[in-house]
Amino acid sequence: KQEVTQIPAALSVPEGENLVLNCSFTDSAIYNLQWFRQDPGKGLTSLLLIQSSQREQTSGRLNASLDKSSGRSTLYIAASQPGDSATYLCAVKRGAQKLVFGQGTRLTINP
């Protein structure tokens, strides 16, 4: 059974800092890995999707990496802003249609 873990559960940093969120998964036979953002009480917004054959994806100030062999992914956020405050979720897809999510990291950027 695929399990996804995100550490830390919560993170608070001053505005302007670079930061890294971590995601680990137990079964390396994944189809892809995605990072989502969720604002309080809202649905999920996809940030980055990395196919199993890829090592990283970038979008603006965000960079996600994938190391299938070690079962790890990181989401790097550069020059953090208060508007980046949200919960960040990683999810893996393995063949079947469903996504398996981690529990999320609640990020707070302090002005």
Add this chain to the structure above:
Amino acid sequence: DTGVSQDPRHKITKRGQNVTFRCDPISEHNRLYWYRQTLGQGPEFLTYFQNEAQLEKSRLLSDRFSAERPKGSFSTLEIQRTEQGDSAMYLCASWGPRESTDTQYFGPGTRLTVL
């Protein structure tokens, strides 16, 4: 294209009552998914449709839960005899073959509170 919509956004009910939620996927999306998210946790998969066929159901979907997608467009999720443990956010997502990526598009969710 207005994205995935869900109705209602909030539902408060008493234990033992039945509730029904609706999801309208993005137009022409043939795949539709239901997830449940409890406070402080990530979403958990409940069930998945391709067109009108329900192809996979999680063990989380007890016999009190039923989902339908009768015409391959909108979907309904019904919970019978609700329990306090059913309190959660119920998320719907969709995907279609014209999308350039494998990303599922999520709706805003229906928050259920069972008193």
